[in-house]
Amino acid sequence: MDYKPSMSSSWVWRRICKIKEEMVPGYSNGIWQVQPDGYTPAGTYEWFKGSRPKVNWYRVIWDGWVIPKHQFMGWLVAHDALNTTSKLVGFGVDVEDTCCICALSEETSEHLFCECEYSKRIVREVNKLTRWDFPESRVMEWCLQRTGSKLQRGIQNALLLCLLYQVWHQRNKARNEKVMLCPERVAKQIVEEIRVRVSGRDKKLLNLDDLEWLKNMHLLE
Incomplete structure (x- = not known):
């Protein structure tokens, strides 16, 4: 989790690492806390998205x-x-x-x-x-x-x-x-x-x- 990409790394790799850093608050003692049954892409997306009010239109x-x-x-x-x-x-x-x-x-x-x-x-x-x-x-x-x-x-x-x-x-x-x-x-x-x-x-x-x-x-x- 402490890994930092070098400036010579590709944009794609640096972006992946940035997302990894944004996921840090979801971990505690190395365990993914957001979903009780473990990490899934769909559940992580919902966590990133957060709760927003529904619009009527x-x-x-x-x-x-x-x-x-x-x-x-x-x-x-x-x-x-x-x-x-x-x-x-x-x-x-x-x-x-x-x-x-x-x-x-x-x-x-x-x-x-x-x-x-x-x-x-x-x-x-x-x-x-x-x-x-x-x-x-x-x-x-x-x-x-x-x-x-x-x-x-x-x-x-x-x-x-x-x-x-x-x-x-x-x-x-x-x-x-x-x-x-x-x-x-x-x-x-x-x-x-x-x-x-x-x-x-x-x-x-x-x-x-x-x-x-x-x-x-x-x-x-």
Whole structure:
């Protein structure tokens, strides 16, 4: 346990030794105290990870109906990890911190997805196309309060994450290419993506209430 790697050792070996040093508190008199039945990689990982409070947004993002690339996008939004212009300014990048879409306010995730008029127009168009009552702000909190069957909640989660993804995609087009689609076209793309998602599932696995709900939402022919 007292071994120290030399400076000429490879990065991989030095990293392994660093982890060994981080494990020292788990030993007493040379015996691994963390797990009563002895060392296991899984148990050691849990010990390293420690206890952290559960977050409620995981039920929205990691839903099986959500398209995988949209899940990653939602995870970034939940962690406020998107490189908005206000974030870039904070990193020392020489850019304007205004919204790349409307140029009327500082570009934060809150503004981009909840306050920007462009995003609000997309929400209104999605509502028209699907007979939905999607709010123009606080979307993640709203989805957590939704009722209905597991499928109905999953489809709503999929719509939400698709919307966030498309807004960010159009934001990047506005920033890098100086062009973007009108809100009506973006809304149609969002609905069409979810229709394709629904059509790929076996209809025999859906009950009559869910089938009727999907038809009322114009997500199933």
